[in-house]
Amino acid sequence: MDITDILKQAGLESIQLSLASGDHLFWTGDSITRMYFVQKGLLTMVRTLESGQEVAVQRAGPGELLAEASLFAERYHCDAICETDVECAVFEKQAILAALSRPEVSFAALKIYSRTIRDLRGQIELRNIKRADDRVLAYLALLPADGEGWREPGLAWTDIGRTLGLTHEAIYRALSRLVREKRIERTENRYRLLREV
Incomplete structure (x- = not known):
């Protein structure tokens, strides 16, 4: 079960979005009104430092929610660039926040993100x-x-x-x-x- 299954069980509807390699999904400073679940392809979130250097802060592939921390922000702090052709399920941010106020939805989401944190810790150890x-x-x-x-x-x-x-x-x-x-x-x-x- 992934986060889209939980959101759909909570009654949320998604729309499909297709993008081509090289397209931007969003830009730094854009208002955050939607959340994107990657179904196919690879997106990279890039932050440009004051020096002009670009730093990749997330790579999201199939089965991953892009910029999940943005759920609690007003504007994006990064650009999201498609490294390949991409397909996403798109959910409205306010609908997700409303669904998360229900204990059964937030509990199920917490289980998924606990597993994600464990996996990320494992990745860090592997890279060492x-x-x-x-x-x-x-x-x-x-x-x-x-x-x-x-x-x-x-x-x-x-x-x-x-x-x-x-x-x-x-x-x-x-x-x-x-x-x-x-x-x-x-x-x-x-x-x-x-x-x-």
Whole structure:
């Protein structure tokens, strides 16, 4: 269950929005009247510092709510730029705030965001691992395994690379090294650990 399921169960309606790669979803200073749930593609929120340097403060992909902290702000403090073609479910901000005043809705949302915080902490710990192959192996170890020990990432490795702070090339070199060193085995997009992590 994700946040859109909770909002729909609470009676909220969404509209669909499609954007092309390179489009802005919103700009710094725009009024916040809607919330966006990413269904397809990747968006990056970018803040421009006084020096002119741009800093990515969030990357949101499928299954993620973009700029959830904006629910309690009046104006955006960042630009949201589509890195790919994007599809979003769009909810009215005031309707979400009204729904969250209901205990069952806020409790369900709190459960989701507690899980999100846990996952973000895990991502930070993964990024602290120095070697790329050890980082990829640790990521695989965190995935649920079936009865035979096979794990499926469920995302493209390019998307996982963003989470791990690794390039596409570094990910594939690490996977090849892990297979060559018999630390994992691979079949299509399924992986099994051959040593304890």
